[in-house]
Each structure stands twice: as C-alpha cells, then as structure tokens.
Amino acid sequence: MNVYLSTLLGCVIGIILGWLIRLLYAKIKLTSIEQRAVRLNQEAIKEAQAKSKELMLETRDQLLKEQQEQEREARERRNELQRSERRILQKEENLERRQSELDAVKKQLGEREQSIAGQEEKAVELETRLLRELERTAGMTTEEARQTIIETIQNDVRRDSQVLVNKIEQEAILKADKVARDIIVTSIQRLATEVSGEVSVASVSLPNDEMKGRIIGREGRNIRALETLTGVDIIIDDTPEAVVISCFDPVRKEIARVALERLVQDGRIHPARIEEVVSKVTREVNRIVADEGEKVVFDLGIHNISPEMVRALGRLYFRTSYGQNVLAHSKEVAILAGMIASEVGADTELARRGGLLHDVGKGIETEDDSGHVEAGVELAKRLGEDQKVINAIHSHHNDVEPTTVESVIVQIADAISAARPGARRESLDNYIKRLESLEDIAESFNGVDKAYAIQAGRELRILVNSDSVTDEGAKDIAKDISGRIEAELRYPGRIKVTIIRETRVVEYAR
Template sequence: MEFILPLIIGLVIGAIVVYFVSAGQRKALVADGQTKDTTTKAQAESMIAEAKLKSEKTIAAAELKAEKTFSEFKDKQEVFKKEKIKESRDKFQRFKDEFKQEKAEELVELKEKRQSLREEAESMKAERAGFNTERDEINKQQKSLLQEEQRLTQRNKKLDEEIATAQQKQDELDTQHEKFSSELERISNLTADEAKARLLEDVRQKTTNEALNLKRHLLEEAHAEAAKDARKIIINTIQRIGAAETIENTVSTFALDSDNVKGQIIGREGRNIRAIETATGCELVVDDTPETIVISSFDPIRREIARLSLKRLVTDGRIHPARVEEVVNKVKKEMNNQIVEIGKKTVVELDIHGLPQDLVRYVGRMRFRSSYGQNLLRHSIETAHLCATMAAEMGMSKKNIKLAKRAGLLHDIGKVADEDTELSHALYGMQIAEKHKENPMVINAIGAHHDEIEMNNILSHIIQACDAISGARPGARREVLDGYINRIKELEEIAVKNPGVASAFAMQAGRELRVMVEADEVSDQHAEELSFKISQEIQESMQYPGQIKVMVIREKRAVNFAR
C-alpha cells in the first residue's frame, strides 16, 4: 500500500503537465495566427493533432509505466504478503509448540502431583489401618489390664485376710516364745542374753569353718579351670600348626655316576682325599658301597660345603690339591651368601621386620644345625608359629603377637654362635639379642626359656611352653623307628581291649587317640568314664613325651533302604 500513493500522484502530475503543454501550444498557435496572417488554419490543426498525438502517447506511456509499476508493486505486495503469512505461521507454530511443551510439562507435573497425592493417600490409609490396629491392641490391653486389676483386687483382699490370720498366729507364737524362754531360763539357769551370746559364738565358729572350706573349694576349682584353659590353649595351638620334621644325622651321602670316579677322588697315594678332608674339616669314607661316598662330620655346614665341593670337582673332572682348595674356598663364600639368603627368606615368610643383618645370618645358620636330631631352623620356625598362635588364643594385642613370633624364632640363636663360650645357649642368645638392642620382652624370653633367669613377662612363659611343645611332643625329635611304631600300636591296643570299643586310631603322631565306641553298648556317661579310664591306663603303662589326648566318640546311626 505504501507504493500506491506515489504512483497516483505521479500519474496526476503527468496528466497535468501534458495538459498544460498542449494548452500552451494551442495558445501559441492562436497567437501566431493572430499575429501572422501567413499561418494557415490547416497548419494549426495539424500542429494541434500532432500535439494531441504526443500527449496521448505520453499518457499511454505513463499509463503503461503506471500499469508496470502497479504490476511490480502488486508482485512485491504478493511476495510481502506471503512472507508475512509465512512469518505469522512460523510465529503461530512456535507459539503452538511452546504452548504444547508448557502443557506437556504441566501434564507431567500434574501426573507427579497426582502420584504423590495417591502415595500420600495410600500412606495415610496404611497409617490409619496401623492406627486402627494399635487402637484395637490398646483396647485389648486395657481390657486385659482391667481384668488383671480386678484379679489383683481380689488377691489383695485375700492377702489382707491371710495377713490378719498370720498376725494372729504371730501373736500366739510370741506368747508361746515368752513362755518357752522363761521355761528355758528356769531349766538352764541362763538368761536370754547369755544364751544368745553362746548361740552366736557357735554360729560364728561354724560359719568360719564353712567359709574356709568354701574358699579352699573355690581355689581348687579356679586352679582346675585355669589348668583346663591352659591345656585348651595349648591343644588348640598344636592343632593349628602342621609341621614337617627333618631328621639330621652326622653323615651325608654323595652319589656318584660311576665307581671309576672314586679313584680320582682318592688320588695318587690318597693326596686328593687328604686335601679335601683338610680343606673342609670332614671325613670322607670311600668303601665298597657302590656309587656312594659317605661324608662324616658333626658340623652340618662343613658337610654341606664338602658335598657341594665334591659335586663341582666331579662335574669339572679336574681333581688335584690346588683345585680342591680353590673350589672349597669358593664354595665357602657361596655358602655364606646362601646362609644369609636362607635367613632373609625365613624372615620374610614369618613377616618379621627390622631384624639386624647379623641376626638374619644367625637364622640362616640354624638351617645347618640340629638338636637331638631335630633341625634347628624348622624347630625355631615351628616355635615362632606356635608362639604367635598361642598369643592370639590368649587374646593378646597384634604388637605382642608379633613380638611372640620374633622371640620364638630367635630363642635358640645361642646354639649357632660364631665362637665357643662357657655360657648356656639361652644366656648367650640373650647376650646376642642385647647386643643388637632387641625388645626387652624378647631378650627376657630368650634368656629365660630354660629357667636360667627369672621370667618378667607373659611372653617368656609362652616361649618356654611352645619350645617344649615343638621339641618334646611325640615324633618331633629322633626316636628309634621301631619303638615309635610300637608305642603307637600299644596306644591303640590299650583302647581296643576295653568292652564296647569298636576301633581306635592314634592321630597326630601319637598326640591324640580317637576311640570309636558302639552306641548301643556305651552310654554318654559311660563314654566319659571310658575316656578317663583309658587315659589312666596309658599313664600307668606307657612312657611318652608331652601329653596324649584321649577322645571317645559315640555315634548312633540309623540306616534304612527304600526299595
């Protein structure tokens, strides 16, 4: 619409211009006709027609231009209209989408509120039901209380009547007591106070005797209970330890691939074997035993050095005195390194931290020492485990459990001393521990485990007990095999000869005897008596280290078959 008004104004102005131009031409022609007689009327009309034609052309051109302008305006108007329509539609669609989104959000919120209201309604319904249940329960309780109150009221009335009757009887008894006291005073020639004092003295003496008997009985029970708990702790500790025993001897054997090597080992006029014995400190026995050389020495480290040296010499094939000394010296150095590695491995396996290097070396040397045929390192490791287990059974702290394990490992380090000493191994081991600034509890436990010094802490008692368990229990140290087997067999025979015994088995290297009895022939009470009887027979007829647990097992089995 904004283009129409300028177009109309342009058309009007064009028409006015054409009109005035044609009018001016006419006036000019009239004036010329009046002033010039030579101009003819035909020429004037011709000029007027020409001017009219020009004006019509101008008007036609203006109309054509106006129509063209109007058409362009119309096209632009149509495009503008379409754009506005599209913009309006987009705006409407955007408003519509926003409205839908708002409605959707409102719908979701409405659903959530509806769900929340439904849940609240259900919760209120449940609460109302619970309240009704509680109300019913309260009503029942009130009813029960009312009944109880009525019953108590009736009982109080009855008690009042009984109290009145009892008071009446008490009055009668008081009267009779006064008569009886008067009669007693008359018969015994004693006043009531004198009789009372004599009675109190009798009661005091009797009470004193009973108190002493009770005290003695309680002490006996306490000692028995303490001993029972101690045995239980020791038994549980032993059962939780599974140890492998290694029996060491004073000889080692070295296997040969061929007897021809024996001649090389002996050497010309025996110089090679003498060189080996001199370098290692061991005696080599070369006899008729096929493909075997016996190495004899009380020192296991020397025997191991001799064995390894022989192995290298035989493998190398060069056996002469100079080579023997070279190999033995080299093996000794490697042996020292091996001892340290064994000590480190043992310490790591036991999870013991901060052990000085010298003590680690002592621990490694234990591998090549034995005590009554029991390997010293295995004994120390087993004692360490036993100490930690027993400390745990007694409810000690983690710190004390670690100290117990440490003391158990080090309690026999005096047996692997580098130098000879007149002190016992316990006291010398205590000196070594003091030198390396061990914990005072560990030092006392090492020195006191054979009662050579006074024990000042519970750890020392644990070390002594566990050392005895590891060394004195059946099968731990060297025994004659036939005697050991006979003792195990005798244990089972003692149990089987009792009536009602179905079978007996010696377990845990003879530390436990399990006796299976017939359920129909032996009752539970008889089973306890049988266990005590068998233990007494073992004590009277056998000799054994440590203690033996006798367990009588009674089972009742019912078996049927479905066919």
C-alpha cells in the first residue's frame, strides 16, 4: 500500500515537474522570440531610415540636375534671343540703308525720265520732219510707202515658200520612189518561181495518117461523138501525123486531148469506147482540178475558201496567158502581194487572198461576153467573199478605183508578175525592142524632149517642152501617141501614156 502511494506520488511529482519545466522552457523561448522581434524591428527601422536618407539624397541630386538643366536651357534661350535681336537689328539697318538707296535711285530715275521725255519730244519732232522730207523726196505718203513695202515682202515670202514647198515635194517624191523601188526589188528577190512554162499543146500526134480515118469513123460518127462529148472542135487537115483540137475552154480541150491520145494508143475507136474513155478522163481531170486548187490554197495558207472557188482556181491550172500559166501567176501574185504588204504594214492575209483570186474569173465558164474581171467579181459576191477582196479583184485592171491599200498592192504584184522579163512568153530581145519602140514613137513627135518606158513597158512617161507645147497640145500628143502605139505595136494588157509638162524658173543669187 505504501509502495503504491509512493509510486503514485512519484508520478504526480514527475508530471508536475515536467509541466513546470515545459512552462519554464516556453517562457524562456518566448522571451528569446520577443527579443529577436525587437531586434528585427530596430533593424527594420534603421534600414528604413537609411533608405529614406538615400532616397532623399537621390531626389535632391535629381532636383539639382533638373535645376541645372533648366538654367542651361534658359541661358541658351537668352543667347538665341540675343542673337535674333542682333539679326533683326542688322536687317532693320540694311532695310533702312536700301530704302535710302532706293530713294536715291527713284530720284535719279525721275530725273532720267524727265530727260528721256524731253529727248522723245525732240525725236518725235525730228521724225516728223524726216517723214515730211522723205514724203517730199519720194513723192508718196507714208501709208503708200508702207503698203509698197508690205507688198514687196509678201511677194518675197510667197516666192520663198513656193521654192521651199517644191523642194519638200521633190524630196518626198524621191524618197517615196526609193522606198517603193526597195520594197518591189526586195519582194522580187525573195520570190523564187520559175519563168513561163511551155504553152499547152493543142494537138495530138498520130502514129500514121491512117489513124485519121479511124478517128473520123464511118460517116464521121467517131469524130462527131468525140466532139459532142467533149465540146471541142477537132480539126483534121493535111498536117502530117497530127490532129488539132480547138476550144476556148482549156479544161475541155485538155479532156479531149487526153481522151484522144488514149484512144489512139488503145486502137479501139468507136462511139461506146469514146464515151467510156471521155467519162474516165473527165473524172481524172476534175480530180486534178480539185487537187491543184486545194494545193495552191494550202501552200499559201489561205483558209475558208469555198469548194466552188477552189475548183475555179484549179481550172486555172489548164489556162495560160502569153505562155504564163494562170494558176502559177495567181500564186506568184499572192506571194508578192503578201511580201509587199508585210513591208508597208498592210494586211498580209487580205493581200494574199486578193492576189490569189484576182484572176479567178479566167477559170469560170460564161455564156455572155463579160470579161474575167466581171466573172470573178460575180463569183466572189455569190460565195460571200469580203468586200475588200472583191474590190481587189474588180480594180486590178483599174476597172474601178481601188478603195484599200491591199487592192493597190494586188495591182502592183500583178504588174510585177506579168510584166517582168521571163514571166511571159517574150524573149529578152523582143522585150527590149518593144521598150525602145515605145520610146522612139513618143520621141518622134514635135515638142517631146524625152520619153521613158517604165513599169516593164506598162507605162510611157513623156516630158514635153513647156514653151512649145500648151496644155491642150499635151492632150493631143498623148492621144496621138496612144493611137500610134495601138496601130504599130503588139503588147500584152494596156500601156498608160503620161504627158508631163512643167515650167521651171531658175534664178541665181550672186
């Protein structure tokens, strides 16, 4: 029991001692924390005081710097104001000095004006006396003299202006002629075509004269059948071993020629065989016509040509004019027209088309007496060709006036292709002789100074003496020369006779 109480008492005492110790430790720790807090507070106060002093010092330094900067700017402004004041004062002094000088100049000018006015009065008086003296000496008034001078000056100006105009016109003509010659020569040089080919043969060779009887047949039935089917005239005369075929249509003449040659080679000549051969040859020739027309259109790069127009072009393959194949001539004209159009800046497509179709009327069968130009124009209108192309066809022989540059180019290309030496069946000697004959005929007339055959003999240009030949006389000479040319010469196409009568007055200033 005592032991238990002793133990319990010991536990209670231990608990109390432990609590007292913890309480004492807590008080000691609290005291230490309070002291540390006081120390920290004191340090914070000291640090705040130090920072406050440092901030005050910085603020004071900044204020001092700003104050110094303001004082410096104020000094600069004062200095600038002082300089401005000095400049203003200097300008005022200069203005005052200039004003003084200006016043002095004005005074001098006034004096001079007075002096000049006096001199002018004296000059007017002197001029009046001189004019009176001149009028008395010349025997005319001032207005009459002025009018005479004006008329003299006007005449001189007219003469000088006319001389200048004539000079400019001559230079322009020379330049235009040179450019035109260059374009034509360039086009001819660029063109590579053959000269005229052989004339289409209108006769058929026979192995012997006995074949003529077989061609005629019993009671002429064979020759009648052949002429009826082909539409040609077959002439059998005394020409040995040859039969002549006559027909204005070259296509029908070609059909008859080929058919007759085949019949002669075959030996079987009777109406049924003739009909068979003619039918076969007709199909072949029609195919050639279409092929040749399409070929030339393709070679020239021309599009939208109607089949009927292509066939009309193909028929030109069998047509010749003075030994020149018409289709080859049309192609050549188209090429030349395109070249010339490209040189002068015209429409090359339109020029080529007009050049190709300009003689298309020669490949058309007509029953009236209209020429190839009218036939070509009618076909072109019916097939819906452009009006410019129709004008090129209609005007290439000057039947109507050309309305476009391309129509004129087609005329030029046609003349180049048809008239240059070698293009048609005419030897160079005959060509030169024809040109000389033209010039000789013209120079045989009285009053003609000189004659020139130009454009390959298509034009005869004649210079007459203006003193011995009047304007009416020039017309009579042109008419008489044209009549002699028609009567004495043979030539393709037509020849233009141009009379030039001019008066030249030459003066020399020495």
